[in-house]
Every structure is written in C-alpha cells, then in structure tokens.
Amino acid sequence: MTTSLTGGKPDASTRNRPAASGGMDPRTRKRLGVIALNTAGVLVFLFATFPVYWMVSTAFKTNDQIFTTDFIPIPTEITFDHLDRVLTEGVAGNSIWVYMRNSAIVALGTVLIGAVFALLAATAIARFRFRGRTSFLITLLIVQMIPAEALLIPLFLNVRRLGLYDQLLGLIVINVGLTLPFGIWMLRTFVAAVPKSLEEAAWIDGASRFTTFRKVLFPLVAPGLVATSIFSFITAWNELIFALILMSDSSGYTMPVALQFFFGQRGTDWGAIMAGSTMMTIPVVVFFLLVQRRMVSGLVAGAVKG
Amino acid sequence: MANTSTLARGGGNPPASGRPPTRSRRRTKASGMPEWVIPYVLLIPGLLVIAGLLLYPTIQMVIMSFQKVGLRQIRGVPAESVGTENYTQIFESEIFWSSLRNTVTFAVVTVALTLILGTAVGTLLNRLSRKMSTFVVVGIMSAWAVPPVAQGVIWRWLFDADAGIINWALNLLPDWFSELLFGRSDWTGEPWLNDAFTIYLVLIVCVVWASFPFIAVSVLAGLKGIPAELYEAARVDGSGAWRTFRTITLPLLRPVFAVLTILSIIWNFKVFSQLYVLMGGPNNREAFNLSMFSFAEAFRSPPKMGSGAAIAVVLTLLLLVVTAFYVRQIVKTEEM
Known part of the structure; x- marks a missing residue:
C-alpha cells in the first residue's frame, strides 16, 4: 500500500x-x-x-594475490603460510610469540599495579574531604596535559640509572606512570556513584573500614575497575615510543616495536606484517567490544564531570 | 581504641574545601588509624608514581633543555649548562619551523574533520533503528580498537605505490574526471609516502578513520540525553534539519563538544606511532612533527638530548596553552 x-x-x-x-x-x-x-x-x-577487513584478508592471501594491481576483494585461495612464518621464523630473530608474550607481560603488569593504586587514590578523592584534595585534583588534570613524548628523554636517563634499561619491569613502571592519572580520574566517578549510605549501614552494623571497603565498596566499584583496567591495558599494549628506546635486545621487544622490523629488509613482506598486525589487534578488539559502553561514558564523564 | 587525641588533631586540620566532614567525628574501628590520616595513606602510592614518573621528569626536562647532554653525559659525565643555546639553535633550524607547522596544521585539520565526521555519524546513529545502530556501532568500534601501530601499517598498505588499493581505485575514475580533479589520470606506482605533504594526507585519513568512532559514540550518548519533546516542538514550528541542529543539538551538547575538542587536540598534537610507521622511522626530516623531531634529536646518533628536551618543552608549553582554558573551565565550574 x-x-x-x-x-x-x-x-x-x-x-x-x-x-x-x-x-x-x-x-x-x-x-x-x-x-x-x-x-x-x-x-x-x-x-x-x-x-580492518583488508588487514585480515591480506594476512590469509597468497603472495600472488597480494602483490597485484588487481582488486581481489575475497581471497580465492586461503593460505596460512604467513601466519605460520611469523609464528615460527618470526622477525628480528624471534617468533612473534615472544613479542606477544612481552606485550602481555607489560600490559598485565601495568594493569595489576595501576588498578590497585588507582582504586586507593580514587577512594581517597571520592570518599574523603581533606586538605590538599583540590590541589591534587588539579595536578591530576594538568599532568594529563603533559605529552608523554616530552618525558621520554628524562625517563630514559632515569631508567638507565636505576638499572631498569632493557627490562620489561622498566616498561611496566613507565606505563603505570602514563596510565595512572587518567585511571584515577576515571575511577573516581565510579567510586562517587556508589551511595555512601551503603557503607554507613555497614559501619552501623559494626564492620571495620577495611571490611566495608572489601565487602561493600569493592564489589560495587568492580565494573568501573574493569573498565579502567582495560583502558590501561590497551594503552600499555599499544605503547610504541618508550618500548622503542628502552629495549635494546630483540628478545625484549613488544609487538609495536617488533612490527617495525617487517619493513625494509628486502622489500616489505606484507603478508607477514598483516598476520602480525592481526594478532596484535585481536585482543584489543575483543576488549573494546566487551566494555565499549562503559568506556565511552567513563571517558566523557571523567572529562566532563567533577 | 577511643583515641580522642586524634579527634582533636582531626579538628585542627579542617578540610580545605567543601562541606564540613560529618564523618571525621566518628571513631576509627579496628584499623587503628586516625580518621584524617586515611586519605593521605590511600594517596601515597599514586602520589609517588605521579611525582616520580611525571612531575620530577618534567622538571628534569626543563633543566636539561638548558644543558648539553650528549653521549658522554649519558655515560655519567655531569652535564654542563649552555644557557639558552639549545633554544637559539632549534629556533634557527628550519626543521623546527617545518615541524611546528606540520604539528599545528595536522592538529587543526584532523580535529576539524574528526569532529565533523564524528558528529554526523553520531547524529545518524541516533536516528537509526536499535538493531541497525548496534550494527554500525560494532563496525566503527572495530576501527577505533585498532592499535595505532597497526593503523599505520594498514594505511601504509592501502596507499602502497604498487599493490595499494587506493591507487587501484583512483585508476578506476574516468580519465576526464581524474584529469579535472588532480590533473592526471594514471596512478599506477604513485608513491604516497615519499613526500611530506602526501605523508600528511595519508596520516590525516588514517587518524580521522581511527578517531571519528569515539566522537560519534560520545555524541550519540549526548543526544540520547536530549528530551525528544524539544525536537518535536522544533518540528511543529517547521524548523529544518540544519536549523534544529544549530539551535537545539549544538547548544545542548556544548559541554560534550568542548571535551571532545580538547581531547582530540591533545591526541592529535603529539601523534607519533602512526607517523612513525607511515614514514618508516625518523628519516624524512621535512615530514617531522615536534614529537618526532624531539625524538630524532635525542635518540639518533649523535644524541643531542639537550635540544631534544628544548623541543619537548616547546611542545609541552604549546599543549598547556591550548588546554589551559579547558583546565580552568573544569576547575571553575565543577565542584571537584
């Protein structure tokens, strides 16, 4: 009709x-x-x-179908050669697993330390009024405006002096520093959203501060903590510039650094680099889709609201 | 445990701001800590990290920008002061000015394009059905999720001179049309990533592609908060789409746009990973931006960390000036 x-x-x-x-x-x-x-x-x-599709499909195309001036939207022949090559032969002397593992260690280490520190600080800010609180908040805000690239040189020298050069621990420490201010900023809105009356009820029932924190506040903030952690994870997972200068031995490279080595040597092996990129991208995409909603609201709320 | 002296001390330490602390009168239970100490104890780890990894290095950076820090100094020889020499040197260098131009131009163009495209898509999402909107959101999320290094890799491949799909697509255009637009019709083997100007074209496309989803989803979240009656009323009054957008959507979403603009500026001012991949390391000096220039000065041999630090100081000051307004706004308007 x-x-x-x-x-x-x-x-x-x-x-x-x-x-x-x-x-x-x-x-x-x-x-x-x-x-x-x-x-x-x-x-x-x-x-x-x-x-994104083009990255993934190139990773599974034969070289004939990669190096062509034609447009081949869907590979007519699927090959696992590139994937196999990056996993066994790898790049810069190691299998790509080594770099994946390094990236995972750095990212998880950053998240574990960062989550604890951020939760403590966020609780302090959201639950207490104390002298210096406003100054701390302003510091938190300004510190986020300092580009990490600018701190590269002094941090490089400090890490060397502390004997953390060429160690994944050094990278973890740096990444905690890079992600913490935003982590606190984001998490405090989640802590503030938990009604105080719940904790007060626990106190009245005789629970200690610690018990209240563990049994009441923590479970309610947990989703926010997950979102914040994933944000830190992704930042650390993607971080290129510090990993580039702080790791000299190739067995300590993270994925972003390792990918650079696919370029150059006798032309670019596009199949291999796409296989590597795909492997690096998958964990992030999964995380993104998991917390997508919360992350957006966290980013915006963290930045907009007090 | 009834530690009255702590209560007295707590009273002697009135909170700096806000309402009176109703809880500081309550005694601590079992933890043995006086109430007023607790927030400080909770803050210690965070404060140490921020002070040690962010504030102290910032001071070091400023000091180093007035020093000569080369190979010998990295090995432990104390750095000597050179006054403002690092600054005069970089201000005299052409690379500095082209880097500054690249940084600012890239940021302005990219922020504008990202915001426009992101807002358009956000508005579109708001009008799609629930299913369709979820479908599109999942799609744009996957672009946003791609790590910056992989973004660079992907677009370097798409713009590859020989087997890149962009050159293939440009060759598809009717010859007269291509002639008219670009003054040429054959794109086979066009190298996009040799020249500073075209490197930045690719970089802009790459960064806009990766960052419009965040804007779109944020705008969508903001739009959901605007009462539908407002649009209804506008429609009844015969307001057109553009006018409705300008007089209702834009003003109501102003705080959101302010934040998104600032975040985009911060992110785009210091773009590094994608540029690094697209130009294959710090090789093409004409295509440097300030981050890349600072990085190249400090870490390409011979290392000149002093002038690297000076460039970093300039970049930081630029960012602080641009974002100062925003920081002030937050500090002023929010009860923090």
Missing part, C-alpha cells in the same frame, strides 16, 4: 523529519527516509571496517 503514492524527493524530505508524519503520504516518506538512513549507516560501517 505504501508504494502507490508520492514518488519523488526522498532525500530532501526525509532529512528534515525525525520520526512521524509530515506531508503527503507519511508511510512512504517514512520508509524512504529509513532506507536513506540505513544506506548511510551501511556506508559508514564499510568505511570503518574495510581497512
């Missing part, structure tokens, strides 16, 4: 109206509007996902 009336002007008319009726045949217009919107949605989807 909807197709009979009013043919023209899908675009101009649909864009102007949010939902319901407008002029001639509301149903037709509405349907055309929905089609236009969905088309735009699909285009956005393709723009966003195509490069």
Whole structure:
C-alpha cells in the first residue's frame, strides 16, 4: 500500500523529519527516509571496517594475490603460510610469540599495579574531604596535559640509572606512570556513584573500614575497575615510543616495536606484517567490544564531570 | 581504641574545601588509624608514581633543555649548562619551523574533520533503528580498537605505490574526471609516502578513520540525553534539519563538544606511532612533527638530548596553552 503514492524527493524530505508524519503520504516518506538512513549507516560501517577487513584478508592471501594491481576483494585461495612464518621464523630473530608474550607481560603488569593504586587514590578523592584534595585534583588534570613524548628523554636517563634499561619491569613502571592519572580520574566517578549510605549501614552494623571497603565498596566499584583496567591495558599494549628506546635486545621487544622490523629488509613482506598486525589487534578488539559502553561514558564523564 | 587525641588533631586540620566532614567525628574501628590520616595513606602510592614518573621528569626536562647532554653525559659525565643555546639553535633550524607547522596544521585539520565526521555519524546513529545502530556501532568500534601501530601499517598498505588499493581505485575514475580533479589520470606506482605533504594526507585519513568512532559514540550518548519533546516542538514550528541542529543539538551538547575538542587536540598534537610507521622511522626530516623531531634529536646518533628536551618543552608549553582554558573551565565550574 505504501508504494502507490508520492514518488519523488526522498532525500530532501526525509532529512528534515525525525520520526512521524509530515506531508503527503507519511508511510512512504517514512520508509524512504529509513532506507536513506540505513544506506548511510551501511556506508559508514564499510568505511570503518574495510581497512580492518583488508588487514585480515591480506594476512590469509597468497603472495600472488597480494602483490597485484588487481582488486581481489575475497581471497580465492586461503593460505596460512604467513601466519605460520611469523609464528615460527618470526622477525628480528624471534617468533612473534615472544613479542606477544612481552606485550602481555607489560600490559598485565601495568594493569595489576595501576588498578590497585588507582582504586586507593580514587577512594581517597571520592570518599574523603581533606586538605590538599583540590590541589591534587588539579595536578591530576594538568599532568594529563603533559605529552608523554616530552618525558621520554628524562625517563630514559632515569631508567638507565636505576638499572631498569632493557627490562620489561622498566616498561611496566613507565606505563603505570602514563596510565595512572587518567585511571584515577576515571575511577573516581565510579567510586562517587556508589551511595555512601551503603557503607554507613555497614559501619552501623559494626564492620571495620577495611571490611566495608572489601565487602561493600569493592564489589560495587568492580565494573568501573574493569573498565579502567582495560583502558590501561590497551594503552600499555599499544605503547610504541618508550618500548622503542628502552629495549635494546630483540628478545625484549613488544609487538609495536617488533612490527617495525617487517619493513625494509628486502622489500616489505606484507603478508607477514598483516598476520602480525592481526594478532596484535585481536585482543584489543575483543576488549573494546566487551566494555565499549562503559568506556565511552567513563571517558566523557571523567572529562566532563567533577 | 577511643583515641580522642586524634579527634582533636582531626579538628585542627579542617578540610580545605567543601562541606564540613560529618564523618571525621566518628571513631576509627579496628584499623587503628586516625580518621584524617586515611586519605593521605590511600594517596601515597599514586602520589609517588605521579611525582616520580611525571612531575620530577618534567622538571628534569626543563633543566636539561638548558644543558648539553650528549653521549658522554649519558655515560655519567655531569652535564654542563649552555644557557639558552639549545633554544637559539632549534629556533634557527628550519626543521623546527617545518615541524611546528606540520604539528599545528595536522592538529587543526584532523580535529576539524574528526569532529565533523564524528558528529554526523553520531547524529545518524541516533536516528537509526536499535538493531541497525548496534550494527554500525560494532563496525566503527572495530576501527577505533585498532592499535595505532597497526593503523599505520594498514594505511601504509592501502596507499602502497604498487599493490595499494587506493591507487587501484583512483585508476578506476574516468580519465576526464581524474584529469579535472588532480590533473592526471594514471596512478599506477604513485608513491604516497615519499613526500611530506602526501605523508600528511595519508596520516590525516588514517587518524580521522581511527578517531571519528569515539566522537560519534560520545555524541550519540549526548543526544540520547536530549528530551525528544524539544525536537518535536522544533518540528511543529517547521524548523529544518540544519536549523534544529544549530539551535537545539549544538547548544545542548556544548559541554560534550568542548571535551571532545580538547581531547582530540591533545591526541592529535603529539601523534607519533602512526607517523612513525607511515614514514618508516625518523628519516624524512621535512615530514617531522615536534614529537618526532624531539625524538630524532635525542635518540639518533649523535644524541643531542639537550635540544631534544628544548623541543619537548616547546611542545609541552604549546599543549598547556591550548588546554589551559579547558583546565580552568573544569576547575571553575565543577565542584571537584
């Protein structure tokens, strides 16, 4: 029934109206509007996902299909050669597993230390009023404006002096520093969101401060802690510049550093580098999709609200 | 455990701001710690990290920018002061000015494009059906999730001179159209990543692609908070789409846009990983931005950490000036 009336002007008319009726045949217009919107949605989807798809598909294409001036949207032949090569032969003298492991150690180490520190500090800020609190908050804010790239030189020298050069621990320490201010900033909104009355009820029932924290506050803040931790994990996992200068022995490289070594030596082995990139990307994508909602609200709330 | 003296001390330490602490009168239970000490104890680890890894190095950076720090100094010879020599040197270098230009131009263009595209997509998402919107959100999330190094790798591949798909796509354009737009029709073997200008074109595309999803999802979250009646009323009054956007959406989302703009500026001012991958390490001096220039000065032999630090100081000051307004806004408007 909807197709009979009013043919023209899908675009101009649909864009102007949010939902319901407008002029001639509301149903037709509405349907055309929905089609236009969905088309735009699909285009956005393709723009966003195509490069990712291209990375993954290149990783499984044969070299014949990679090094061609033709467009081969879907590989007609799937090969695991590239994946096999990066896992066994690897790059810069080690299998890619070594770099994956290093990245995982750095990222997890950062998260474990960072989560504890952030939770303590966030509780202090959100639950207590004390002298110096405002100054601390302002420091937290300003410190986030200092580009990490600027601290590269002094931190490099300090790490050397402390004997942490070429050690994953050094990278962990640096990454805790890079992620903590934002971690605290984000987590405090989660702590503040837990109603105080719950803790007060626990006190009245005779629970100690520590018990209250462990049994009441902690479980309620846990989701926020997860979101904050994942944020730190991703930051540490992706970090390139410090890993580049603090690790000299190739067995200590993290993934971002190792990927650089695919370039250059006798041309670029695109199949291998795409296999490596895909392996590096997968954990992050999984985490992103897991906490996507909370992360956005955390980022924005952390930045907007006090 | 009834430690009255701590109560007295607690009273002697009135909180710096805000309401009177109702709880400081309560006694501590079992922990044995006077109430007022607790927040400080909780803050110790965080404070140590921030002081040791962020504040102290900042001071070191400023000091080093007035010193000569080369190979000998890295090995332990005390650094000697050279006054403002590092600064005069970098201000006289052409690379510094081209780096500064690259940094600022890239940031301005990318922030603008990201915000426009992100807002458009956010508005679109708000009008899609629930299913469709989830579908698109999952798609753009996967772009956002790609690690910066992998982003660089992907776009370097897409823009590859010989087997890159961009050159293939440009060759598809009808010759007359391509001639008209670019003054050429054959793109086979076009090297995008040799020249500073085209490196930045690719970098802009790459960064916009990776960062518009965050803007879009944030704008969507903001839009969900605007009451539908406002739009209803606007529609009844015959307001067009653009006008509705300008008079309702924009003003109501202003705080969100302010934050997103600042975050984008911070992120784009110091872009490093993607640039590093796209130009294959700090080799092409014309394509340096300030981060890359500082990095190259300090870590390419011979290391000149003093001038590297001076460049870093300039970059930090730039960022602080740009973001000062935002920091002040937060400090002023929020009860923190």
